[in-house]
Amino acid sequence: MFHWLEKHPFFFAVGVFVTIAFAGLIEILPNFAQASRPVIGTAPYSTLELAGRNVYIKNSCNACHSQLIRPFKSETDRYGHYSLSGEYAYDRPFLWGSKRTGPDLMRVGNYRTTDWHENHMKNPAAVVPGSIMPAYNWMFTNKADIDTAYAEQLTVAQFFSVPYNKPVPMKDGSTKVVKMGKSVAEAHALALEEAKKVAADMKDQDVKDAVARGEIPEIVALIAYLNSLK
Secondary structure (H helix, E strand, O other): OHHHHHHOHHHHHHHHHHHHHHHHHHHHHHHHHHHOOOOOOOOOOOHHHHHHHHHHHHOOHHHOOOOOOOOOHHHHHHHOOOOOHHHHOOOOOOOOOOOOOOOOOOOHHHOOOHHHHHHHHHOHHHHOOOOOOOOOHHHHOOEOOHHHHHHHHHHHHHHOOOOOOOEEEOOOOOEEEOOOOOOHHHHHHHHHHHHHHHHOOOOOHHHHHHHHOOOOEHHHHHHHHHHHOO
16 A cells, blocks of 8 residues: 555655644644633623623724733733633624734733723823823713613523523632523613622712613723723
């Protein structure tokens, strides 16, 4: 057999290619499948966080901020551990980005607080001297779209088996349960419950009053989303 292949270089080349390709698949595919699974500490977005993510996309925040830390020392020194594919298991669509007019936000929840985001969104240049980011004052009065966020939850839960209402392992050994309402009314109630915790750390009295009335300003949803990025 081998003697015959040596006399037929074309078939010999094909055989070598097939052998190497097969070996490569055996080596790569299991690791690729494992890497694409949710890593420990990655939980699906709550209704409020998902509404905030939609605010983030609607205002084109992803045009100036990436969410992808490359495996280079200059990146990890500034932003933290490089991004893992399993950390995006619940992102639809991905917001990796390639342009950084502003810093990467992949792990912004580890080093920025609710009140920092509040002040920054009101007047970026006052918080970060020299910033060219515009103020987003309308987010303090616009209402977050909870209905659309809930519809997204229903869709991904049905078609992608996202583990809502199930314990998800966290890095500290504990578990986290992200609740998804059984109705639109329950989804609003869960989002409002989470919004109250965010608003409690904010200074804007109008925002606090709105949440107390049962309303959720976009800024509250956005901050909830940014706080979840860790």
